[in-house]
Amino acid sequence: MWWLTGGWEQLGAVAAKATLMYGTALLALRLGERRTLAQWTMIDVVAAVAVGAIVGRTAVASSQSYVTGAVALVTVVALHRVLSVARFNPALGTLLDHRIRVLVAHGRVRDDQLRTCGLTRDDLYAQLRQRGVFQLSDVRFVLYEAKGGLTVVPEEGHATSSDGLVREGLENAAGYREPDGPG
Structure with a gap:
């Protein structure tokens, strides 16, 4: 029965x-950064997976001490914090974050942008329907945001391609140039 227990x-x-x-993970994440669990980016996912692996392995591996696991855990949380701050540097931010895409x-x-993002038309249409959009002709833009969410800009309404935040998103979008506006 040793194999079982x-x-x-x-x-x-x-x-x-x-x-x-x-307890160490709770303390390290508490001292880390709030966004670690609130808004997931690529570095957040890597940190979360690493933290889970370290906590799990340290708990069950008889060959690994608590101190070894704690040092690894604190190192991952510290690296996550450094990379979170590094995102404010434009060059590093481009490497660490996804760019906005105009779908x-x-x-x-x-379709080229859907493929780049790993999305199908069905994925897009499902998201649009969930947001109450039932005709593509009602949509001026769909922006695939850096953290994976969609922003739908209606064809008619308050937001246009010249409005502040929409313009900013279009200017920062990868692979898009507004035909009659900023690029």
Whole structure:
């Protein structure tokens, strides 16, 4: 039955290390940055996976001490914080964050951008329907934001391609140039 339960004498150590690693992870993430769990970017996902792997491995691996796991965990959280700050540098931000993509422009789906983003027309249409959009002709732009959300700019309404935040998104979009405006 060892293959099922392991050695009973080790289970107390596993529980103690798991408790310590859980507490260390909570403390490290609390001292880290709030956005770690609120808004997921590429660096957030990598940090979360690494933290989970470190906590899990340290808790159950008899060959790994708590201190080794704690140092690895704190290092990952510190690196995450450094990269979060580095995102404010334009060159590093471009490497660490996805660029905005224009998926629909003036009612026309931009299939090349869908492919770049790994999305199908069905994915796009489902998102539009969930937002109450039922005709592409009602859409001026669909922006695929850096964190994976969609912004739908209606053809008629308050926002136009010359309005501040829409213009900013179009100017920063990868692979898009407004035919009669900023590029």
